[in-house]
Amino acid sequence: AEEPKSLPDYAAWKERSALIVHSANTMETQRGAIGSGVITPSDHLFVRNNLPPPPASVTMDPDAWEIRFEGVNNPKTMTVGELKSMGVTTVAAVLQCSGNGRAFFPHGASGTQWSVGAAGCVMWTGVPLRDVIQALGGAVDGARYVTGTGGETLPDGLDPASIMVERSIPTRALDSAMLAWALNDEPLPRTHGGPLRLVVPGYYGVNNVKYVKKIAMTDKQTGAKIQASGYRVRDVGMKGAPDQPSMWEMNVKSWVTAPLQSSQPGRNLIYGVALGGAVGLEAVEVSIDGGKTWKTARFLGPDLGPYAWRPFVLATDLPSGSYRIVSRATDVNGNRQPEGRVDNERGYGHNGWSDHGVTVAVG
Ligand code: MSS
Incomplete structure (x- = not known):
């Protein structure tokens, strides 16, 4: 090791x-x-x-x-x-x-x-x-x-x-x-x-x-x-160049922070953080079935303005089983995290909700 x-x-x-x-x-x-x-x-x-x-x-x-x-x-x-x-x-x-x-x-x-x-x-x-x-x-x-x-x-x-x-x-x-x-x-x-x-x-x-x-x-x-040439978004395999988008304004994003691997059956609190990027947040949803169904989470704590992130929480009942827990944020302009990722050579700006999820064993 x-x-x-x-x-x-x-x-x-x-x-x-x-x-x-x-x-x-x-x-x-x-x-x-x-x-x-x-x-x-x-x-x-x-x-x-x-x-x-x-x-x-x-x-x-x-x-x-x-x-x-x-x-x-x-x-x-x-x-x-x-x-x-x-x-x-x-x-x-x-x-x-x-x-x-x-x-x-x-x-x-x-x-x-x-x-x-x-x-x-x-x-x-x-x-x-x-x-x-x-x-x-x-x-x-x-x-x-x-x-x-x-x-x-x-x-x-x-x-x-x-x-x-x-x-x-x-x-x-x-x-x-x-x-x-x-x-x-x-x-x-x-x-x-x-x-x-x-x-x-x-x-x-x-x-x-x-x-x-x-x-x-x-x-x-x-x-x-x-x-x-650095911090430029381009297709996989391409070299960086000044005419490609530079990593300036951030995009809307969220991820779950707890539970991460395992939990007890019964009532669970699912936590995470969400950011609007360059603007404020409208909402965050959480799914416990890998994105098939969603529930709106509650923001936790004070709103410290458009550039801050917002912790969120969703209380939900989890019987024994395996869960793919994902979160999906939407900013005030209606931009919502995509399911997938935009593949790019250097791996910049990933805000796809699927990859950012966690698989939790309950029970
Ligand atoms: N700055 C300088 N001067 N140097 C360096 O290196 N880096 C960048 C920024 N700034 C640098 C600078 C990066 S890249 C990042 S992330 C950041 O920073 C970080 O921060 P912290 O504080 O955390 O360390 Mo990427 O996009």
Whole structure:
């Protein structure tokens, strides 16, 4: 048997038992550790790094961290300390990797084999990016994208564009984008992008650039590989290219979190979490017969807004037997999770309800 992997130093503060450690750069929350709370505790939150993180020293004096703003009428370098005096907002939002659910693609999509746990719902505190852009004289004419650059030190001898974490998102993302310095009411840890992170509620994980050191309003998308060919949805067997859809807004999704393998006959409470993606949720249904019949579940706990997920619960009687339990969410625009998946080379954006179900033995 394989040795259980230990947590890497930069994530040593995490709750090991709540996580599946895929590698030093990839850790997901155990399905059974997702729980029924609205907010994911920081020490349960998944981790995904494309590059090794910057040194621990980056969060020793967080207010001194500098970020450069370009593509605005008055370009400027500012510190986190200065940003903190400009404005503040707190938003509950789902952070989810583009490849969450990749393990369910039968073609064996390459990359981390995430099940359901490359996602969590957390509270972010920071300044709305739109306010900062405004204070710097607004975006230059022709700006169509917000381009954020990560603060990792790049290894020598490689073309920076081939490895740097630099992402472009459309300017409509300014409706929700923020520069965050706190996670769940605590200073943003380096593990999750401290001292400062570009957080884009409603958008897939990769767009939430950690240790952000530059924001530029640009007329074109960055040519960095992670944008130009990475995180592009294309048919199985095809190479990534800039004309394919980029992993920006998330889609509607849900999954069951309990029971997972076995349960007792009689009254059972079926739990799960559901997210609208970039908009709020309308409803979640649960089926105990693999999708033949559905019952509407009840949302559990407060609605923390369109970007948060909603735990749900359905009370139902389960006589002894084997059950295929699945859940299916619908967003406020009427988009409902499909039964199947959209097969794609890298296994992105899987929200099919069938693959996300669980088989439970009762009795
Ligand atoms: N940022 C940076 N700077 N770097 C890296 O690597 N990654 C991505 C984001 N950001 C990165 C960044 C990804 S890809 C993800 S998911 C996220 O992040 C995660 O987060 P956390 O905090 O959890 O770790 Mo996929 O779509």
